[in-house]
Amino acid sequence: MQTHNLGYPRIGAQRELKKACEQYWSGKISYEQLEQTGKNIRLENWKIQKQAGIDIIPCNDFSFYDQVLDMTLTTGAIPERYADIAMRPDLYFAMARGCQEHGIDITAMEMTKWFDTNYHYLVPEFLKNQQFTLNSNKIFNEFAEAKALGINAKPVIIGPVSYLLLGKEKEANFDKIDLVENLLPVYLQILSKLGTQGAEYIQFDEPFLTMALNHKEKTAYEFVYRQIRKKFPDLKFIIATYFGGLQDNLALAVNLPADVLHIDLVRDAGQLENVLKAIPAHLRLSLGIVDGRNIWKNDFQKSLNFIQQAAEALGHERLLLAPSCSLLHTPCDLNLEKSLDAEIRNWLAFARQKIDELVTLKAIATGSTEEKIVSRLQENTRAVESRKTSVRIHNPAVQRRVQSIDQHYSRRKSAFAIRKAEQQRILKLPLFPATTIGSFPQTAEVRSWRAKFKKGLITAAEYDSLLKEETKRVIEWQEQIGLDVLVHGEFERNDMVEYFGERLEGFTFTTNGWVQSYGSRCVKPPVIFGDVHRSRAMTVYWSEYAQSLTTKLVKGMLTGPVTILQWSFVRDDQPRAQTCRQIALAIRDEVADLENAGIKVIQIDEPAIREGLPLRKTDWDAYLHWAVECFRIAASVVKDSTQIHTHMCYSEFNDIIKHIAAMDADVITIECSRSQMELLDAFAAFHYPNDIGPGVYDIHSPRVPSKDEMVALLEKAQAVIPAEQLWVNPDCGLKTRHWPETERALKAMIEAVTAMRAGVAATS
Numbered sequence: 194m195q196t197h198n199l200g201y202p203r204i205g206a207q208r209e210l211k212k213a214c215e216q217y218w219s220g221k222i223s224y225e226q227l228e229q230t231g232k233n234i235r236l237e238n239w240k241i242q243k244q245a246g247i248d249i250i251p252c253n254d255f256s257f258y259d260q261v262l263d264m265t266l267t268t269g270a271i272p273e274r275y276a277d278i279a280m281r282p283d284l285y286f287a288m289a290r291g292c293q294e295h296g297i298d299i300t301a302m303e304m305t306k307w308f309d310t311n312y313h314y315l316v317p318e319f320l321k322n323q324q325f326t327l328n329s330n331k332i333f334n335e336f337a338e339a340k341a342l343g344i345n346a347k348p349v350i351i352g353p354v355s356y357l358l359l360g361k362e363k364e365a366n367f368d369k370i371d372l373v374e375n376l377l378p379v380y381l382q383i384l385s386k387l388g389t390q391g392a393e394y395i396q397f398d399e400p401f402l403t404m405a406l407n408h409k410e411k412t413a414y415e416f417v418y419r420q421i422r423k424k425f426p427d428l429k430f431i432i433a434t435y436f437g438g439l440q441d442n443l444a445l446a447v448n449l450p451a452d453v454l455h456i457d458l459v460r461d462a463g464q465l466e467n468v469l470k471a472i473p474a475h476l477r478l479s480l481g482i483v484d485g486r487n488i489w490k491n492d493f494q495k496s497l498n499f500i501q502q503a504a505e506a507l508g509h510e511r512l513l514l515a516p517s518c519s520l521l522h523t524p525c526d527l528n529l530e531k532s533l534d535a536e537i538r539n540w541l542a543f544a545r546q547k548i549d550e551l552v553t554l555k556a557i558a559t560g561s562t563e564e565k566i567v568s569r570l571q572e573n574t575r576a577v578e579s580r581k582t583s584v585r586i587h588n589p590a591v592q593r594r595v596q597s598i599d600q601h602y603s604r605r606k607s608a609f610a611i612r613k614a615e616q617q618r619i620l621k622l623p624l625f626p627a628t629t630i631g632s633f634p635q636t637a638e639v640r641s642w643r644a645k646f647k648k649g650l651i652t653a654a655e656y657d658s659l660l661k662e663e664t665k666r667v668i669e670w671q672e673q674i675g676l677d678v679l680v681h682g683e684f685e686r687n688d689m690v691e692y693f694g695e696r697l698e699g700f701t702f703t704t705n706g707w708v709q710s711y712g713s714r715c716v717k718p719p720v721i722f723g724d725v726h727r728s729r730a731m732t733v734y735w736s737e738y739a740q741s742l743t744t745k746l747v748k749g750m751l752t753g754p755v756t757i758l759q760w761s762f763v764r765d766d767q768p769r770a771q772t773c774r775q776i777a778l779a780i781r782d783e784v785a786d787l788e789n790a791g792i793k794v795i796q797i798d799e800p801a802i803r804e805g806l807p808l809r810k811t812d813w814d815a816y817l818h819w820a821v822e823c824f825r826i827a828a829s830v831v832k833d834s835t836q837i838h839t840h841m842c843y844s845e846f847n848d849i850i851k852h853i854a855a856m857d858a859d860v861i862t863i864e865c866s867r868s869q870m871e872l873l874d875a876f877a878a879f880h881y882p883n884d885i886g887p888g889v890y891d892i893h894s895p896r897v898p899s900k901d902e903m904v905a906l907l908e909k910a911q912a913v914i915p916a917e918q919l920w921v922n923p924d925c926g927l928k929t930r931h932w933p934e935t936e937r938a939l940k941a942m943i944e945a946v947t948a949m950r951a952g953v954a955a956t957s
């Protein structure tokens with residue numbers, strides 16, 4: 194029996210990578226210094242895993258920005274528009290972030306959610322006759338680096354079929370899966386080089402094996418892995434599947450000519466029995482038993498049962514123990530948490546602890562009688578028992594209130610048409626109302642106030658007055674440039690989910706539990722450990738203050754229940770739907786308080802509603818039913834004249850448009866610009882009745898869009914959606930941007946609005 198890891202967090206325990214990348218981008222450190230930080234993180238991660246006693250340690254799980262982008266650079270699938278930036282690493286970061294300097298102006302690659310996680314990857318772009326050539330030595334360099342440390346590491350490579358399926362066809366009339374023959378030679382070259390370097394194991398990540406596949410895709414799997422096996426009879430291939438069970442791909446997966454098949458037993462424990470029945474004699478099985486998506490301590494007894502069941506069928510030698518997926522999605526090290534409640538802390542395990550869990554599980558399963566090991570099992574049993582029985586978790590009043598939810602909770606008083614007229618009467622908004630999504634730049638200064646306040650270096654009153662000044666400044670500025678619906682700027686928030694987590698009962702939070710979201714951006718997901726409720730207003734103070742400064746409308750700004758659920762570490766002791774309903778009631782109370790405080794427009798962000806979709810379509814309806822219901826529970830408490838907005842980003846809507854419509858928000862603002870308004874087609878085809886604000890510029894890039902570009906996008910929008918339904922706004926919040934580009938971009942956006950209004954006036 195061996196232990197192996199599918200991937201270790203790469204941001205560094207103190208977010209060293211984030212800091213180095215941002216310093217490099219702003220010209221404060223050299224590329225060599227950035228490289229050195231990357232190297233230090235890799236060495237540290239390898240050392241941790243080696244010292245813990247992991248048998249097969251991964252390499253190439255590191256990335257400066259994104260592992261899919263790394264693969265795109267490796268396969269040479271570099272879109273035409275980057276042809277002029279031959280100089281790496283600028284090419285790499287230009288693909289990730291766009292480039293606007295020295296007279297060059299190129300957009301970034303599209304970014305989207307990595308399956309159902311809050312991690313984002315850069316979408317490969319494929320042409321009909323896409324050619325691939327080996328174009329990077331990253332994999333080989335990292336392998337060599339590990340080897341120099343005495344580790345024969347296992348390169349982690351996105352499998353060829355999953356790589357193609359992650360991409361997007363940029364031309365009509367072809368199927369990306371047909372590129373498999375063009376792509377294969379690059380993979381063969383990679384393997385040949387790794388073989389020469391002395392690699393023993395190669396891990397191919399093929400998460401699409403847990404999703405519905407068509408005939409062609411299945412054939413592609415058989416084709417590539419047969420070819421690979423034929424060329425490399427002696428390399429050991431691990432095919433890693435995760436985020437779900439194999440289900441109808443079981444026969445396909447177990448019959449691929451691999452050495453090891455990895456399965457996710459956290460997401461689908463039930464598949465073990467079927468896999469054990471179907472597995473051919475030459476294949477070894479990797480049991481994904483330690484949850485790579487959550488922070489709860491492993492239940493050793495439960496895991497040992499799986500191991501025993503598998504061992505009875507296959508024998509110890511054919512088993513590997515692993516996390517369910519890469520540990521990228523968990524924070525680095527629980528030991529860095531200094532102020533967690535002791536009882537809750539005893540229920541948790543972060544990446545470093547999960548590595549230890551694997552090693553301990555192997556020791557127990559292989560019969561170790563070492564005292565240390567025996568006592569770890571006892572400690573684990575006690576911790577798991579304590580979490581099952583703690584009084585901190587259960588709140589009968591909350592449970593009763595959830596029980597009492599009926600239809601009245603999730604229905605607005607009148608239908609949209611009536612509400613729209615009523616809102617127009619009161620809000621008196623012009624055609625193409627201009628707004629933003631909520632946050633304004635979280636500058637180093639704003640963050641430093643919060644940091645100082647948290648360290649006790651400034652008082653609550655000082656912190657409050659600094660935030661008020663900043664809020665006042667942006668209210669005045671928004672009035673001045675001519676936005677129609679203003680926002681308070683969210684300066685008081687560290688993050689749109691963590692902020693609410695900090696204010697709700699049933700949640701706890703970490704001081705260093707960072708997880709990569711995209712590029713250098715990280716989040717500290719709060720931990721939902723018990724029944725959730727709201728004991729006091731969370732946002733009214735800031736919304737009321739902002740509204741008091743202006744006669745224009747200020748939007749109240751809330752994060753929706755599904756997004757709070759999705760971006761937190763959630764309980765695994767009750768269904769997600771149940772936790773979500775508890776959060777929905779808490780947000781509903783906040784919505785009511787905002788309305789009572791005189792706020793007339795309230796935005797309930799649900800950017801994660803699409804990402805929360807189960808990966809199998811057969812499970813969609815059940816999820817959408819409760820997710821939409823939860824949004825409606827939160828939103829439906831208001832009177833007709835109060836305008837409810839929602840906001841979503843990185844979402845494809847085609848296949849769920851009727852559920853988006855069922856949310857019945859008066860206005861929905863969506864990310865649209867990187868996909869050139871393609872997203873609107875779904876709304877148009879559905880004749881989506883409510884108002885829509887398609888994002889007119891990409892906020893993930895420092896690039897400033899021109900007025901003409903935005904007019905062009907709005908004209909595209911107007912061609913499919915009636916003008917009376919359209920709002921104008923950026924793709925998402927502006928917290929990651931700096932002020933100079935934000936000012937220029939929003940002024941240009943207002944100019945675009947003016948042009949659009951003039952255009953309508955001219956034709957009517």
Ligand SMILES: Nc1nc2c(c(=O)[nH]1)N[C@@H](CNc1ccc(C(=O)N[C@@H](CCC(=O)N[C@@H](CCC(=O)N[C@@H](CCC(=O)O)C(=O)O)C(=O)O)C(=O)O)cc1)CN2
Binds near residue numbers: 928
């Ligand atoms: N949870 C979540 N998921 C999301 C999004 C989101 O906004 N939130 N947006 C989408 C895109 N993802 C994003 C994820 C993170 C960030 C982001 O801006 N993250 C910030 C951290 C935000 C934060 O928690 N800030 C804290 C801590 C800031 C900090 O680093 N402080 C310094 C000290 C600063 C000083 O002394 O000056 C430190 O702790 O070292 C605060 O403001 O209080 C970052 O990585 O830089 C943006 C988008 C999708 N998923």
Ligand code: MET
Binds near residue numbers: 632926
């Ligand atoms: C990821 S969605 C962000 C919405 C939030 N209101 C903001 O503007 O930052």
Ligand SMILES: [Zn+2]
Binds near residue numbers: 842925
């Ligand atoms: Zn957004």
